[in-house]
Amino acid sequence: MSAQSCAISLTVNGDPVSETVEARKSLVDFLREDLALTGSHVGCEHGFCGACTVRVNGVIVRGCLTLAVACDGARVETIEGISDAGEITDLQAAFEQRNALQCGFCTPGMLLTAQELLQQNKTPGRELIREHLSGNYCRCTGYQAIVDAVEAVAHARNGGKR
């Protein structure tokens, strides 16, 4: 099975990257295997669990349903870059304090999805938080601690106003 390869150039966490990748390779496999960015996880490879969530051009996508070659020219951000940039330090601290993660495998995807919600809506209620996170599978927590943590950060970012 000869695999066609393509040259792509993109930025990943702000760094310019030029690589040749197989046309069939998913973005999350590219990040994990070619760039050794293993913070994005592979859970189901068919778009249901959300463990592979990354940001492309400012919007979260499923890293397993996005082809790496489709990201030519794109701005890709992963948990590693978003974490190091300090963008979600408060969210991470709230997850840790509230034990909103157990095994932690879903956590990078969960954090990126929650951050997107908090950017779109400053005062999301619990229902809306649950709805927005409903594409991210967590087997450990039962979700309530995650909802608590996201709600707490929304409240704090909003200066304590509901």
Next chain:
Amino acid sequence: MKIAADNPSALTALDRPNSYIGRSVPRPNLARLTQGRARFVSDVTLPRMAHVAFVRSPHAHAAIKKIESTQAAKAPGVIAIVTGQDLAKIMTPWVGVLTHLKGLKSAPQYPLAVGRARWQGEAVVAVVARTRAQAEDACELVEIEYEELKPVTDPETALDPKTPIIHPELGDNLTFERVHTAGDPDKGFKDADAVIETTFVFGRHTGVTNEPRAIVADWNPSEQRLTAYHGTQAPHMMQNLFAKHLGLQEHQVRVVTKDVGGSFGIKVHTYADEMATVALSKLLKRPIKFVADRIESFVTDIHARDHRVKAKIGVKKDGTITAWEIDDLTGIGPYSVYPRTSGIEANQVVNLVGGPYTCPNYRARARVVFQNKNVMCQYRAVGHPIATAVTEGLVELAAAKIGMDPLEIRRRNLIPDDAHPSQGPSGIKFEALSHHAALAHLDAMMDYSALRAEQSRLREKGVYRGIGFAQFIEVTNPSAAFYGVGGAKISAQDGATVRLDATGAVFCHTGVSEQGQGAEAVIAQCLATSFGVSLDRVRVIMGDTDNTPYGGGTWASRAAGIGGEAAWQAGKALRQNVLAVAGSILQAKPETLDIRNGAVVDAGNGTERIGLDEVARIAYFRPDTLPPGFQAELMATRHYVPRKWPFAFTNGIQASYLEVDTDSGFVTLLKHWCIEDCGTIINPQLVDEQIRGGVVQGLGAALFEHCKYDERGQLLNGNMADYLVPMAMEMPDITVGHVVTPTADSELGAKGAGEAGTAGAPGAVMNAINDALRPLGAKLLTDMPFTPGKVLQALGRVP
């Protein structure tokens, strides 16, 4: 919003100054997981590493006639193509039996199928290549000629003479049978004013860990050692098994287990494809990586709970339960899973039915039969959700029959809180339980009478809500009675080795392991408290058979109760050792000194005498200044295993409040409560989150999760689009409360809490759905999962 600040608790019997027992401190090292810096097995890469993919049987039952791999061998990147016969030469087969489950039988299982494939998904050929993608490409080119055989897929007919026998040498398809009679069930049913009989069906489901099973096996011929980076719950057990079946000494095997992306009992078994990966590494003399993909997970991760239970209860008009009877039939796969066996779940059902109640008249039969489907084995709360749903379903049916409130019938039959020690109808022994206190706590916490009033008001408006309960018991802190007595080399004891470092911090090496439950935090809390330092001065080392005391790992809700006690005792021992050094430095009697908050103090008035850093400095760098003949010992090891009781049973009660849409059949979970008693609570937040996560796993079983097989043994929904799991949107908030009855078997008094949620939730939901539909004259729903279609059928809305 409730991110509770961690407030030091008031003094308790375990109190030491600055105690961490009973405090919701955050788990150490979580930032690794939140920042994408974790090290899961699926992240591991090693020099020379190659990847394996498996050609799996598309048939449930087939003879393997011919394997043609010439084309596949020429595919890009391919290193080796290996068959069952090849691997059988370097790895011995295994048989999943335990001697204390009398009569349990199974057949030898090989890393790859030899001669015959016995379930859809069984690995037949291994393809090793430079990348996983190349290995999968080459798998497509392997041609296997099968002769399809008639599959055995219905447990009800598995023992019929006309049904083919899956392992002819075993004589029949019966894996295990247990019959138990206690008291006088015939008299009990005769004395009853009403006898209620029904059949409960539990859907086969599975764990769906977010990280699939994963292993990197690295046989290094220059060292004659195997290192397995393995996502397992029981590193020492796997060390033993890898060594045994590769013909190695145990010291030639090291199992390293760092971050594990979820386990829930899925990752505590021997999997043929993982054993094959280890054997391939030995064969090819290089690291081999196997990470199951999601489709492989569904057809090979152990399934559980495929039980059909015919059940009967006798009750008097005053609510007295007079007898229980069950007939459990469960269809496992073609093999009893090694080494814990696939007989345990049915055995647990027999053990646990009727467990919370005083009625001693009990007749039970459980049969376990082979099937040409994926294997079944122990998954979170083994047997408990079945036994609890059966018992609690019967109790609420009895209450409805005699017109008694479901909490009242329980009050009249539960073992009294002051009647312990006691035993259940199967003979299981209870040290101390708190059923009535838990029930009273739940009644108040959920404001039961107000909820009933609301339910009744809404019914008049055509809104059908239900309230259901499930009283439960949970097996925790298992002694050797669970596996060791049956001949399995699964450690019941666990150890902790603690060491004062040269700056006054302490290291703790423990045999229990972490898959997210918070064992690392609990071990650190126990040690910090008993030794006398702050948490940030404790470093916990786990998940490495070269570097931890021999232990069992983390399963059966044992890490806190057993591993925690070992760490607690080791901390005390090290404190004595350090005080001996301090005493010799200070020329004081050690018993007049204590360690508090990282310093040696006068035990009487708390005045600081010398810092731990200074004690360590003198002991390590200036031992010449210590008295002649005095040797400082700054390491201590302690082990612990429960001895007085085979298991530390816990107890509790759950309640579900839900609404059924009678037009669509959809069930909306509105609220869930759980009161449980795990004895001493070391970290309240971690206990509550174990309960919540466990409850949600039980809710999934009640409403969504089902591995659906057709009559040919084909799994019809082995992917996450068709197999539904609980997601955030459908799950309710869960209120957790506690009663605290410590076990006297250990000084800490902690029992386990990992499975209580899963044990009770399905039964509570089942009872709530039937409660909601009772006024509509709907047929009883006892066939999990309760999908909208089944609800509409019960209502007579669809055929």
